[in-house]
Amino acid sequence: MKTTIILFISVLLLGFSAKAQTLEDYFREAAENNPGLQAQYKDFEAAMQKVPQVSSLPDPTFSFGYFISPVETRVGPQRAKFSLSQMFPWFGTLEAKADAASLMAEAKYQAFLDAQNRLYYSVSEAYYPLIELNRLKAIEQENIEILQSYKNIANSKFKNGVSPMTDVLRVDIMLKDAQTNLGILNKKEKPLRVTFNNLLNRNENQAVLVQDSLTIESLPENFRKDSLLTNNPMLAAIDLNQQASEKSELAAQRQGLPSFGVGLDYALVGKRTDMDVADNGKNAFMPMVSVSVPIFRKKYRAAEKEAQLMQEKYSFQKEETINSLTSGYESIWFQLQQQKDLIDLYQEQILETGQTLNLLFSAYGNSGKDFEEVLRMQQQLLKYEKMKAMAETQYQTALAKLNYITAKTY
Incomplete structure (x- = not known):
């Protein structure tokens, strides 16, 4: 009986809400x-x-180079080089x-x-x-x-x-x-x-x-x-x-x-074994600045x-x-x-x-x-x-x- 009453009330409430x-x-x-x-x-x-x-901004560019035949410098042979650069639009x-x-x-x-x-x-x-x-x-x-x-x-x-x-x-x-x-x-x-x-x-x-x-x-x-x-x-x-x-x-x-870019080169330099010089084997840093020239208009x-x-x-x-x-x-x-x-x-x-x-x-x-x-x-x-x-x-x-x-x- 109680369940019947609850169902009846629910139906009434649903009916009223539907009519509304x-x-x-x-x-x-x-x-x-x-x-x-x-x-x-x-x-x-x-x-x-x-x-x-x-x-x-455009993604920065990272590059790595390895010298198969090391480039001899005054302070030693260059064995590898790392480069990182970032371009900035106008x-x-x-x-x-x-x-x-x-x-x-x-x-x-x-x-x-x-x-x-x-x-x-x-x-x-x-x-x-x-x-x-x-x-x-x-x-x-x-x-x-x-x-x-x-x-x-x-x-x-x-x-x-x-x-x-x-x-x-x-x-x-x-x-x-x-x-x-x-x-x-x-x-x-x-x-x-x-x-x-x-x-x-x-x-x-x-x-x-x-x-x-x-x-x-x-x-x-x-x-x-x-x-x-x-x-x-x-x-x-x-x-x-x-x-x-x-x-x-x-x-x-x-x-x-033009767009502008800044970057950094880092070179790994080996030590010279044939002689002792100042900064022997010292790694090299090189800041860079670049400019893109929009020639093709x-x-x-x-x-x-x-x-x-x-x-x-x-x-x-x-x-x-x-x-x-x-x-x-x-x-x-x-x-x-x-x-x-x-x-x-x-x-x-x-x-x-x-x-x-x-x-x-x-x-x-x-x-x-x-x-x-x-x-x-x-x-x-x-x-x-x-x-x-x-x-x-x-x-x-x-x-x-x-x-x-x-x-x-x-």
Whole structure:
């Protein structure tokens, strides 16, 4: 008995927590589990590892030489020589390379943020059709119940000789259509659920709990338009890539300047046995300084030109992105207004059609006539209810896309 009570409480708690799950909760789950987004973040982390690679000095060079035939010197024969040298690029070269790599990594992070926002939009785009499907199923189920009641009434009136058998047949045909439509809607649920669950990278058969209805609010003019070009990760990524190209150009210029090297030679000298001289057998030290002379300028000029062309590319890309975002905003804003107008229209049509249907049904109940008009009006009401549900879904999907291009944070 105690175990049963504990299980019952656990089920209740799980039920409450599941019902409390919102679209924002699904956003967080998708952000944590989506493999595409995780790959995008790894791309940023990999880019960060580029910074220490380009900002480090070249490896020192160590060499060892052994004289097979010793070279005789005044203080003895040279038997072996050790050399150690280190090259240093022109001042600021490594810093410019590090800045370029760091800026490119920051651009990768902005690309990750854009991918995250795009994922949120994809989740919304898959979430709202599930709500629409539930509403269409409920509308169709209600229609079946109404038609069933109509069939019973028409059958009763036929038995009493008030109405013809054609009324029963008409409603029976419509009833079969409605039942078929409901069956199709039930089959449609699986692909929608699988699509949604795959975005969250979870079991494709896991139940998706959605809200019962959608709230449609009137939006102010130019809603979120001020965020269109100020907080957009796509534009930020382009700016950062352009700055990275400027640093790459500077690095290319400095790579074309001389590099300096310092080193040390250490020679092992054997003792002379034929005579005794000062510093007999003394090992030799020789500090060295070297300079690399970048005579072959073609590759440096090409690297500078490449960086300049990339800057021009990002300039054009930014202009194109701004144009795309601006036109996209206006297009989405039109869709929102259009769907809002249609929702208001369908709501009015539903009310008026419902009133007309009630009057026609009352007249049919009294006279047994015009049953075909009753059925036609019932189907008209069904059509408006479905169209309203679909318009609300399209409105919310358009709003989700608007939130994406304006980089709304959650």
